[in-house]
Every structure is written in structure tokens, then in C-alpha cells.
Amino acid sequence: MTTTPQTNLSPLELARDERLFPVLTPEQFTRITSFGTARSVGAEGVLLAPGTQTGSIFVVLRGQVEISRQSREQEIVVVSLGPGQFTGEVAALTGQQSMVTIRAAAPSEVIEIGRDVLLRIVQTDSDLSDVLMRAFLSRRFELVARHYSDVFIVGSNYSSDTLRIREFLARNDHPYELIDIDSDHEAQAVLDHFGISVDDTPVLICRSRQVLRNPTNRQIADCLGLNVAVDTRAVRDLVIVGAGPAGLAAGVYGASEGLDVFVLESIAPGGQAGSSSKIEIISVFQRGSQATTLRSVRIPRPGSSERRSWSRNRPPG
Ligand SMILES: Cc1cc2nc3c(=O)[nH]c(=O)nc-3n(C[C@H](O)[C@H](O)[C@H](O)COP(=O)(O)OP(=O)(O)OC[C@H]3O[C@@H](n4cnc5c(N)ncnc54)[C@H](O)[C@@H]3O)c2cc1C
Structure with missing residues (x-):
């Protein structure tokens, strides 16, 4: 287990x-x-x-x-x-x-x-x-x-695709439970239950409904509905590609100036800085600006290259 x-x-x-x-x-x-x-x-x-x-x-x-x-x-x-x-x-x-x-x-x-x-x-x-x-x-x-989730990954920790899926979910703060086929004694029962063979792994069991065999990040985002609230038809004041520190800072400052800002991100917010717990000096993540960041920028909706923030003065479109 x-x-x-x-x-x-x-x-x-x-x-x-x-x-x-x-x-x-x-x-x-x-x-x-x-x-x-x-x-x-x-x-x-x-x-x-x-x-x-x-x-x-x-x-x-x-x-x-x-x-x-x-x-x-x-x-x-x-x-x-x-x-x-x-x-x-x-x-x-x-x-x-x-x-x-x-x-x-x-x-x-x-x-x-x-x-x-x-x-x-x-x-x-x-x-x-x-x-x-x-x-x-x-x-x-x-x-x-606590891994409280309705998303299960069935796969080997030695598989690069298992690690990719885990990283995508983790960097987007989406909880999941890993059923490791190398060490979890319930793994075979889960595979049998969903009619999956070991060769199909890694598999993402999404909300107990969908079984995705080695899904792309885009498929994972779609399955989890990470982008459902994004209105892609709205006309924005400012579109920023990339939610790394530079894109996030631009988004926050644009929104604080009253602009309707749309930030697109293909993987997860934070960019390179989000891939390490050792980052020390990046101004957008400093304590003082954190509250502003959280209030002004929407939590990420990755996968289909979409992420949006909005101004304090205008409701989201
Ligand atoms: C392990 C590590 C440790 C580091 N430690 C420090 C440190 O201690 N202090 C420090 O100051 N710096 C540190 N850095 C460097 C710092 O993280 C980078 O300088 C910083 O992240 C650069 O920010 P950026 O927004 O310009 O670009 P990035 O962080 O590279 O962000 C770019 C973003 O754009 C997205 N993107 C790219 N193309 C597209 C597209 N076509 N559509 C949608 N999205 C796209 C990417 O997915 C990414 O999220 C570290 C970097 C690493 C990797």
C-alpha cells in the first residue's frame, strides 16, 4: 500500500x-x-x-x-x-x-x-x-x-511518464494518490477492476469514471476540468504568455493598474521557479507581495495553455 x-x-x-x-x-x-x-x-x-x-x-x-x-x-x-x-x-x-x-x-x-x-x-x-x-x-x-483526491495514478515510479504525470499534478496543486505497481499489493486488483494491463501503465483514473492510458498533460487538464471556467472569447486588455515569475509579475501589476489581464501557461504557474523549493530571491514571491498576488491573479488552469487573471475593479469576464 x-x-x-x-x-x-x-x-x-x-x-x-x-x-x-x-x-x-x-x-x-x-x-x-x-x-x-x-x-x-x-x-x-x-x-x-x-x-x-x-x-x-x-x-x-x-x-x-x-x-x-x-x-x-x-x-x-x-x-x-x-x-x-x-x-x-x-x-x-x-x-x-x-x-x-x-x-x-x-x-x-x-x-x-x-x-x-x-x-x-x-x-x-x-x-x-x-x-x-x-x-x-x-x-x-x-x-x-493527505492525497485526498478522486484521481489515482497507477504506474511505476521508475517510469518517466509516471513522473511527468505526478509532476504535472503536483505543480498544479492537484491532489492524487499513486498506486505503485512495483510496491502496492492492491495494484493488480485495481488493474483488473478497470481492465488495464501493466503494459498500459501509467494510467490515470480520473474521478472513478475515466481511465486515461498514459495521458498527455492536455488530456489530464481536460479530464480534471482545469479550464472549464475560462472564457476564451472575451477580449482582454493584456495577454501574457507564460506564468513564470516574469509573467506573474506582469499579470499582477497589469491587474493592479485596472487592466483585464489574461495569462496563458502551458504547464504550471511558477515557471522554472516553481520547479524548485530552493528559490530564494524572486520579488514576485516575496512575502510582501504574496497577498496581492493571490488576490489579483487567478489560481492556474493549466493544460490548454490558458490562465487568466483580472483586475480588482472589474469582475472576470
Ligand atoms: C533549480 C532552479 C533554481 C533556481 N534558483 C533561483 C534562485 O534561488 N534565485 C533566483 O533569483 N533565480 C533562481 N532560478 C532562476 C529563476 O527560476 C528564473 O530566472 C526565473 O524562473 C525566470 O523567470 P521567467 O518568468 O522569465 O521564465 P520561466 O521561469 O522560464 O517561465 C516561463 C513560463 O512560460 C511558460 N511557457 C513557455 N512557452 C509557453 C507557451 N508557448 N505557451 C504558454 N506558456 C509557455 C513555461 O511553461 C514557463 O512556465 C532558479 C532556476 C532553477 C531551474
């Missing part, structure tokens, strides 16, 4: 982790609820299914909402959220597909906040923006670190 870090915390204990699942203050709660639409949902009612384009986040008003993920064998409740807490992670901003199920554990009332409104909150309310962005980024970090 591949080593996968598991949490020792129960879903309720995890919900008390203030960094990941903060409880909004009464003022924040009042403000954020004014942006959304109230919804009642019965026990077991599904608010968001895996694979659905993540259009909304949900703020719990009353009741209890559970977030669960699909493991190899079963659905596992990751966290239970109560009043004042909210769902969502990076995919809520980028409009990508949900990796989890969000379901009411008891009759509940929630406020649904759609993506366009969420983007407006992040751009205009710095207090809420800080709380939301910190939670979204921390949650994505935890998903990646």
Missing part, C-alpha cells in the same frame, strides 16, 4: 482547526450572509456532488453539514461543519469540479454564495477575503498533503 498520511482527528475535531475551518465572527457572518441566498436542506440532502463544477460555497446557518471524500473503497466523512463555518477550497474560486461531496447531516439551513459573488467578496472585502483565502489555500494544501 502506498504510504498515505491519514488524519488522526475525527471530523468534529478537524472542524475545530481554526486555520482550516474558522468560525466567522458575528460581524463577518452578518456581512457574508447578505451576499448569498438562503437554502433549506433536509438530512442527507446533497448540496454538492463530486465532479460538479464548483459554483458555490455554503455558509452554515443552522444544522450540520458534512464534507466527505471517496477513498479507494468507501466514502469517508472528512469534516462536520456547524453554524458560522463555510465550505469551499481553491476550486470554488477557479470554478473547477468538486472533489468532495457536501451533504447535510441533519435538517439544515445554509447560505449559498455563487462563484461570481464569491469573487466579488474576495476582491472588495479585505477582512472576509483574508478569512476565505487562508481557509481555501490551507484546505487545498491539506488535500494535497
